[in-house]
Amino acid sequence: MTKRKVLVYGSLNLDYVYQVKHFPGPGETAAAETLHISSGGKGLNQAVAFAKAGAETYLAGKIGTDGQSLRDACEKYGIDTRYLMKEDSPGGHAVIQVDEKGQNSILVFGGTNKMHREEEMDQVLKDFQEGDYLILQNEINGLSYLIDAAWKKNMEIVLNPSPYEPSLMECGLQKLSWMILNEVEACQITGENQPEKVLEYFKEKYPDLKVVLTLGEEGAMCTTGETYCKVPCYKTETVDTTGAGDTFTGYYFAEIIRGRSPKEALDTASKAAAVTVSRKGAADAIPFLKEILDK
Numbered sequence: 001m002t003k004r005k006v007l008v009y010g011s012l013n014l015d016y017v018y019q020v021k022h023f024p025g026p027g028e029t030a031a032a033e034t035l036h037i038s039s040g041g042k043g044l045n046q047a048v049a050f051a052k053a054g055a056e057t058y059l060a061g062k063i064g065t066d067g068q069s070l071r072d073a074c075e076k077y078g079i080d081t082r083y084l085m086k087e088d089s090p091g092g093h094a095v096i097q098v099d100e101k102g103q104n105s106i107l108v109f110g111g112t113n114k115m116h117r118e119e120e121m122d123q124v125l126k127d128f129q130e131g132d133y134l135i136l137q138n139e140i141n142g143l144s145y146l147i148d149a150a151w152k153k154n155m156e157i158v159l160n161p162s163p164y165e166p167s168l169m170e171c172g173l174q175k176l177s178w179m180i181l182n183e184v185e186a187c188q189i190t191g192e193n194q195p196e197k198v199l200e201y202f203k204e205k206y207p208d209l210k211v212v213l214t215l216g217e218e219g220a221m222c223t224t225g226e227t228y229c230k231v232p233c234y235k236t237e238t239v240d241t242t243g244a245g246d247t248f249t250g251y252y253f254a255e256i257i258r259g260r261s262p263k264e265a266l267d268t269a270s271k272a273a274a275v276t277v278s279r280k281g282a283a284d285a286i287p288f289l290k291e292i293l294d295k
């Protein structure tokens, strides 16, 4: 069988992580207890998860003048960075508040993540072929173009619609192979709160789409047309939930590419996400496959 390559086309952010007692409300000023600056961005985090899970991973993205540490982080974890481009302006960053319960609140500034050009996308995609995986989130511009170009090449296209914006619905979603989303994004897209109703919505609107729905403490579920499965969540001490969804995405699809069943993939991804939640930070908190297999 041909080895499938993974191309994550997505964002890289410098994460400014502030530990707070509670999230300040409108008009309130609150003091942060600590500040930690680390590598993040949904594109980078998911690429790190794929690489740590053992997949051959390429990250296409745009850093700015402040982004050398992001490139270094990718290289440290074995991601192929030949498609990382640089612009002469500030890169993306995120202001992340983490409260005492480990819950987060994230504000993202796109910076160079919003400067992708179609001719660059064509250049990158020409090195990939039918059956290779394209992994997308919603922190870069040009998703519609990327989806269309990858679909013409018969690539397997995965969209994690995070953060959700209504314009995502105009992106040719019928060309996707997979959508992976959490319950908040699911409700934003479908208007439904109940997982079964969410899956029904997708089945009716996009009959060929395979869907993975993560439900926090309620576990995760998946429908592929032939299969429906659900796994519980692995309980852990919640230190910081940042990057848990990205860990899940990388691990789930690394396992699918390895030939595992959706149920097995859900189980491994849940284990990996539980480890991420038990540690501070995003990309650095994602476990290596060996740590998961030992569990």
Ligand code: RIB
Residues within 6 Å of the ligand: 011, 013, 014, 015, 039, 040, 041, 042, 045, 093, 094, 106, 108, 139, 242, 243, 244, 245, 246, 282
């Ligand atoms: O999913 C977590 C990520 O969201 C953070 O690393 C932050 O950069 C934002 O993109």
